[in-house]
Amino acid sequence: MRVAAIGYGAFGRFVLEALKELPEVRLYAVAGRSAERVRVFAEQMGIARWTTDWQTLVGDPQVDIVCVLTPPDTHAAIAIAAAQHGKHLFIEKPLALTLDDADAIIAVVQQKGVRAVVNHIMRYHPLYAWLRERIADSGMGAVRKAWFVNFASSEGIAPDHWFWDERKSGGVLVEHGVHFYHLFAWLLDDTIEPVTTFGHDPFEAWSVVRFPRHDAWGAFYHCFDKPGALERNCGGIAFERGYALFEGWLPLAVRIETVRDGTVRVEERRMPMSKERLYQQLIQSAFNDLLTAIRHPQHHVAADLHSARDAVRVALQATALRRDEKWKKSG
Structure with missing residues (x-):
């Protein structure tokens, strides 16, 4: 599965380092606001593609999953755009800052038939x-x-x-x-x-x-x-x-x-x-739950959108x- 990450801060790096260990995951692209910083980050992580325009990533047909690793006030806009392009979602908590935004994410995910997990590890x-x-x-x-x-x-x-x-x-x-x-x-x-x-x-x-x-x-x-x-x-x-x-x-x-x-x-x-290793393994478990849901549409993920909304x-x-x-x- 080709993964595009939107966001690359300290926690974003931690998440992507954990995901990099998963055999089914290929870190395909990353987006961030600073061209120089995101370029350096991509080189350090071995990610071939980088951009300052996250919208080009959510529309890229090569991307299977979008990881939303940005500040909370941006989660809804990115998640909705990605789902509208048929991308599966791995969203950092909180799901959104308002219930209207949370409901909008849920609605488009259901409409497009994509799968989503919130990082409630x-x-x-x-x-x-x-x-x-x-x-x-x-x-x-x-x-x-x-x-x-x-x-x-x-x-x-x-x-x-x-x-x-x-x-x-x-x-x-x-x-x-x-x-x-x-x-x-x-x-x-x-x-x-x-x-x-x-x-x-x-x-x-x-x-x-x-x-x-x-x-x-x-x-x-x-x-x-x-x-x-x-x-x-x-x-x-x-x-x-x-x-x-x-x-x-x-x-x-x-x-x-x-x-x-x-x-x-x-x-x-x-x-x-160690606690750090446990943290990494729980992120991997959450992401594997998403992968299972993608392969088996009837699978119910543990950290689903509705419980995250609540x-x-x-x-x-x-x-x-x-x-x-x-x-x-x-x-």
């Missing part, structure tokens, strides 16, 4: 899949609470980076929080209803939500203000008779604690690799519920 994580199976078994009783806390580093994100421009990124819940709404909706097989949100600025948010099927509460905290050495993130789910606990947004271990006959029993599963819905609703001023005054 956590649904491909083997440890999260194991945890989801354990939750479905109901051996720990009813779900009571769910949470994820993300003290992220801002190191490496320049002051003029698009991430800090809410018009381009959507703010922390849309740009970043969608990952965790998407994950926990899947883990708990539930929808998510935002209840309230607190934060000091668009890039800090404490989002309180409800899982209606379980009649359970959730809390998600995100900030990007820590030194790299102090970056921490962890999550978990509390049940009637147990806990599921994990460190890191891509954990290398998941721990389940349950009580049976008055005794605490512990199960733990681990991934014997994560955007939750993020937008949670953002609209922000109570910044009240938080500051009461603090």
Whole structure:
């Protein structure tokens, strides 16, 4: 499959380096805004064709798949144009910045009969899949609470980076929080209803939500203000008779604690690799899911457009519920 990448930033390079390892993938072309930078990038990656006009790539009959690796505010325009030209899509999260744009992507993908995967890689994580199976078994009783806390580093994100421009990124819940709404909706097989949100600025948010099927509460905290050495993130789910606990947004271990006959029993599963290698493998799993869907039209991908749209819905609703001023005054 010949792949054209639109975007080549630090994360774009990481994605393409992972895809380059897949035997079915040929990195055919790349587009970017700076002619010199995209030329150098193409040479470094061994990509034969480069351009500053992404529209020429989505219209190229040699291209099978378009990877949308640009800032969030551009995802919809590129994805829609590519699908209109019959290209399959691998789209970085978030799917879009508005529900109208998300719906427009879904509509043209369905109309043209192309396949698409959104890069919500956590649904491909083997440890999260194991945890989801354990939750479905109901051996720990009813779900009571769910949470994820993300003290992220801002190191490496320049002051003029698009991430800090809410018009381009959507703010922390849309740009970043969608990952965790998407994950926990899947883990708990539930929808998510935002209840309230607190934060000091668009890039800090404490989002309180409800899982209606379980009649359970959730809390998600995100900030990007820590030194790299102090970056921490962890999550978990509390049940009637147990806990599921994990460190890191891509954990290398998941721990389940349950009580049976008055005794605490512990199960733990681990991934014997570095976080960077795990990250690459999850990107590859998501892309392989897309390749399977292209070969077998009845195949349902794990990170589909509709679930990605719903994560955007939750993020937008949670953002609209922000109570910044009240938080500051009461603090």
